[in-house]
Amino acid sequence: MALALFKKTPLAPPPDIEAASLRSDRFRLARETDWRRLEGIVLALEKNRPRRISDEDLLALPVLYRQAASSLAVARETSLDAGTLAFLEQLVRRAWFQVYGPRTSLLTWLKRFLGGEWSVAVRALWFDVCVALAVMVMGALAGWLIVARDRDWYYALVPADAAQGRHPGASRAALQETLVGQEDGQGLSAFATYLFSHNTGVTIMAFGLGFAFGVPTLLLLLYQMAIFGAMLWVFAQAGLGWDFAAWLSIHGTTELSAILLGGAAGLHIGRAMAFPGQRSVLTAASTAGRRAAQVMVGAVIMLAVAGLLEGFARQLVHSTAARGAIGGVMALGWLTYFLLAGRRLNLASPKAA
């Protein structure tokens, strides 16, 4: 008996159609049962409980949806019952959202994404990647040159908390100290997580700022790389240039690539809005935005990897050669993936919109 409580309440019996005096009411009463059935199915879908829908109902869904849509079209021309019209409109709208809603769950989307769609999206942004790369190289060069000319610029460029004792004129020993890893793994994982969320914030900002025609994105890239160039100069002065580069490259190749992609994604949107070509600005922005968003999700994944490398590998691997090797392998891996993955995918589905 208790089970009966959880059973679906049976649909109300069809009303007496003959009793209706108006033709539009007879029209409504004849179809009401189907509408209510559709409403029940849509509600279950909205609640994300598709298992509650019986097989027959699921098969009937497209038919019921089209019936409701055609009922609405007929009712608009024949019925003046505002209540029924409003109900039909919201029913068809809700059913439309379900029938033509997003087909993929987050998981299947991720699988397809890693299986090549990511590389395809990155390759589509090749021009923006080149521009962002050029700007980053320019930033690093500028940082180096400015500090080489006048040391005081270093303090203006590098924030105090990022410097942590890495000053121009600091002794070689003091600089070497900052490059040495820790012996035990205590506290490293928390550190890695912190780095991940911080760097991701910066990258997502680089993406979001692209909205203003890409200019702030380029400035952000320029500034971040100027800091890097200035630091590199300080270490090179002390004869530790290679050690610093290796220390940085272990996670830096991954992290800098992610920042590069984030900046390129932002730039892509900015560029599409500044030069929409034949399309309207809104269409251009949304097409670019969807493509750039894919690249951004990839950048976040790369930053998670970079955070792990930075938190663990950098502190636990000590030799310059080993650090450089890890960094090099990572860089090569990413490059291969972006250049090669998903080539066949692209050919198999040409412009599936």
Place this chain on the structure above:
Amino acid sequence: MTAIAAAAERTRKALLSRELITPEGLALPLTLASRGARAGALLLDLATIVFGFIVLGIVLALMGLGFLTSAAANLGAAGEVLIILLLLLLFFSRFGYFLYFELGPRGATPGKRALGIRVAARPTARGGTGRLTAEAVIARNLMRDVEVFVPAIFIIVDGSSMGLMGVAAMVWIGIFVLFPCFNRDNLRAGDLVAGTWVVEAERRTLPHALSLTEEPQRKYRFGEAELSIYGEHELQVLEIVLRQDNPAAMREVLEAICRKIGWQAGGGVDDRAFLEAFYAALRARLEGDLRFGKRKKDKFG
């Protein structure tokens, strides 16, 4: 006064109403969510997140874990795991909360649901209606970071003390925050980039049919002259009055109708029965005209 308010409400609706052409060729009316509703939904969601963290903090405190820093120092490995979890939680509440809910079948966060609005794909210029894709939802929520969280952090750390830089940042942030006020579709920057918009998605139940009772029609007979006065708009107002079933309002409407059609509103009539009869008769006539392609919008038409 109420007439003016009603008229203002109608123009607001007209400004916000859009049309969506389904693949079946049917024009579905959509109402864009107002800026107020969207701001309210956002505040609700942020409040939910903050409230969640307060509850978590209380629970942790009750478990005797105290503040994070001391927990890490005292607990060693366990404390570290805890801090990682907290950092990840912070990260996911910032980026994942909106993403998860808007990718669901309802296309709305709990705050949006509470206010009866949802995210939908904006029709393209060519008139097609793309479906809402995962990429679009991701794009609009990555932009949210620049629009909501960066300004919030800026206000919390008090950017006004930064001098000229602070003013520049304020202007910059203002552009993003006020963006929805400067376009027709109430798009925020994220909507623009993702090709989405936010529409009303309220749920309605099917009301009972009003003109089913046959009895009253026998009692009152309306002629050509009486029924040719009113149009569709008045019919729908009458429908609303009948559904609300408020005796005072029904009496008022009955008197107004009787004045108009030149009848005497007597004392001993059943108001509802009369109005139902008039409603059924008027609707029958207007729908009859409709079948011949004649529409009468209102009493002036």
